Amino acid sequence: MEPNVVVYILSDSIGETGEQVAKAAASQFNSGKYEIRRFPYITEEEQITEIFEEAKEEKSVIVFTIVIEKLRQFVLEKSVEFNIPAVDLMSPVLNAIESVVGFQPKRESGIIRRLDEQYFKKVEAVEFAVKYDDGKDTRGIKKSDIVLVGVSRTSKTPLSMYLAHKNYKVANVPLVPEVPAPAELFEKDPKRVFGLVANPEKLNEIRQERLKSLGLSNNANYASISRIEEELVYSKQLMEKLNCRVIDVSNKAVEETAGIILDMIKQDFGEDKEN
Numbered sequence: 001m002e003p004n005v006v007v008y009i010l011s012d013s014i015g016e017t018g019e020q021v022a023k024a025a026a027s028q029f030n031s032g033k034y035e036i037r038r039f040p041y042i043t044e045e046e047q048i049t050e051i052f053e054e055a056k057e058e059k060s061v062i063v064f065t066i067v068i069e070k071l072r073q074f075v076l077e078k079s080v081e082f083n084i085p086a087v088d089l090m091s092p093v094l095n096a097i098e099s100v101v102g103f104q105p106k107r108e109s110g111i112i113r114r115l116d117e118q119y120f121k122k123v124e125a126v127e128f129a130v131k132y133d134d135g136k137d138t139r140g141i142k143k144s145d146i147v148l149v150g151v152s153r154t155s156k157t158p159l160s161m162y163l164a165h166k167n168y169k170v171a172n173v174p175l176v177p178e179v180p181a182p183a184e185l186f187e188k189d190p191k192r193v194f195g196l197v198a199n200p201e202k203l204n205e206i207r208q209e210r211l212k213s214l215g216l217s218n219n220a221n222y223a224s225i226s227r228i229e230e231e232l233v234y235s236k237q238l239m240e241k242l243n244c245r246v247i248d249v250s251n252k253a254v255e256e257t258a259g260i261i262l263d264m265i266k267q268d269f270g271e272d273k274e275n
Contacts, residue, residue: 009038010064018065052078062086067107129164132171140171141184148172150196151231153206167273177234191268195239195246200228202250
């Protein structure tokens with residue numbers, strides 16, 4: 001059976017919003033038959049004219065989510081010319097928000113899609129940081145945007161997560177004198193590798209607190225100054241071999257260290273994944 005009405009969805013983005021609203025409205029007419037035809041990425045008046053030429057041959061309604069003012073006005077003009085109802089879904093909401101905030105909307109198409117893409121990139125980066133945290137899988141070194149290396153308690157994990165929320169894929173590798181550094185580290189562009197160091201006293205304090213939180217004696221070798229100094233000497237020697245940047249995190253907040261790293265990455269590679 002032919003549909004009683006055809007609902008044309010016009011959008012300067014992908015048109016999902018218009019289609020969902022149209023389906024919700026059409027479902028209120030239980031006995032009616034309807035067809036949805038979606039036309040995304042409307043960028044020219046000619047496209048709009050062609051759609052109206054098609055729509056005039058049927059019982060039709062135009063539903064549109066077009067924020068570009070010139071195209072929006074053109075749809076309304078064609079609606080009058082062809083005597084086909086056209087429903088502007090965006091303008092009433094934009095006007096209401098504008099009346100409250102006191103300034104005009106950007107009227108840029110596809111913003112919500114770009115925001116969604118940004119969100120999923122962030123999720124992907126966070127999942128990457130978790131998967132390749134603490135050297136669990138050295139294959140992450142090759143795939144990463146940034147590699148952090150350093151001895152235990154030099155803020156590698158919190159820094160990895162902070163950078164992940166800036167959309168960067170980060171792998172971190174703990175440095176221990178008794179464990180050979182993974183070969184993948186020496187194959188990575190040294191400008192993407194950052195060595196983290198801290199003064200022994202600061203690390204001693206942090207490690208003692210860590211042992212205490214685990215219910216262990218703070219006299220363990222892990223927290224001794226001599227052991228920490230040994231680890232730091234080893235880590236600095238390795239960082240020299242890697243020819244990587246070295247950052248002393250002793251008195252820096254995670255945000256501050258991240259800012260230093262991102263500035264260097266942007267300077268060296270022109271990358272700005274935050275935008």
